[in-house]
């Protein structure tokens with residue numbers, strides 16, 4: 001009892017308040033871009049309002065009645081589609097787990113200056129739309145096309161360069177990935193913050209590829225050089241490294257923090273005895289999860305897997321743990337069918353991309 005109170009009033013490791021730990025800019029970013037609440041991992045499909053958000057610039061105010069998607073430059077048979085045209089096409093609904101490539105950045109040291117995600121930049125939604133590849137085919141890409149560009153309606157500055165948010169995919173990537181042109185999320189029209197009225201979803205890739213507020217697709221005979229394609233979203237060993245493009249999601253898992261939290265620190269309190277711990281695991285490129293291990297103070301045991309929510313969506317897992325009194329560090333670690341295992345330490349990246357280290361939750365087991 002005394003110990004419980006002590007640990008929750010002055011829990012060990014609580015840092016002294018320090019100015020400049022995060023810059024004002026980063027705090028602003030963190031307040032614009034919300035993350036998933038870990039307890040919502042209990043839901044197969046993330047409640048819409050709890051899905052993470054990443055918005056580089058401002059949300060454009062688009063009128064769905066007048067919105068047109070243009071298949072423009074570089075096509076031999078250019079055309080455009082209204083939202084009504086798109087809704088009349090064959091519809092597909094697909095559960096897809098999206099994760100921001102910067103998820104986990106706050107654990108990478110030394111850090112780069114960007115959105116300070118902990119572990120929560122992930123979510124799974126049922127996306128409804130129509131397959132994109134046949135629509136691109138219909139516009140007849142000109143001979144020698146090597147890239148397709150996807151341009152959003154949002155514009156802003158990064159590193160002094162003004163640009164719309166845009167990304168590209170090669171014809172081969174388009175053929176291999178089940179890219180959807182999406183207008184609904186969880187059975188409702190897309191919310192403004194998730195790309196209304198139209199976005200793409202690139203299943204199995206980190207979120208940057210899933211361009212929101214989509215207005216234009218072009219076919220290019222030279223590789224696309226948009227800022228968000230070539231100047232960022234690259235794995236770099238150091239700031240001057242041209243790097244390698246960030247593409248498929250790396251294997252990862254999260255747990256619902258068990259017990260109840262302390263308001264300020266989020267440290268968990270658990271009564272001793274049988275405790276069920278549950279969570280989710282996922283990987284990129286449609287690769288299934290084959291194993292999740294649950295660790296208590298560095299001792300690992302296998303968790304039980306529940307069927308995946310979809311080919312491109314996370315897999316549930318749970319484990320029964322006999323919680324013994326004291327402080328413990330709980331961890332979870334997933335392995336995918338390609339043999340990739342989550343590392344215990346963050347993989348090095350100069351911009352903090354692709355950090356798929358194991359999830360750790362500190363708990364105190366006692367009586368209160």
Ligand SMILES: Nc1nc2c(c(=O)[nH]1)N[C@H]1C(S)=C(S)[C@@H](COP(=O)(O)O)O[C@H]1N2
Pocket residue numbers: 051052053054055056057098099100101152153154165166193194195206207208209210211212213
């Ligand atoms: N037009 C546009 N598309 C965008 C972005 C953006 O800022 N503008 N952010 C990207 C990034 S980095 C991510 S992780 C996902 C986030 O999608 P969500 O906010 O719907 O979760 O959208 C991607 N698509």
Ligand SMILES: [Mo]
Pocket residue numbers: 054099100101102207208
């Ligand atoms: Mo992202």
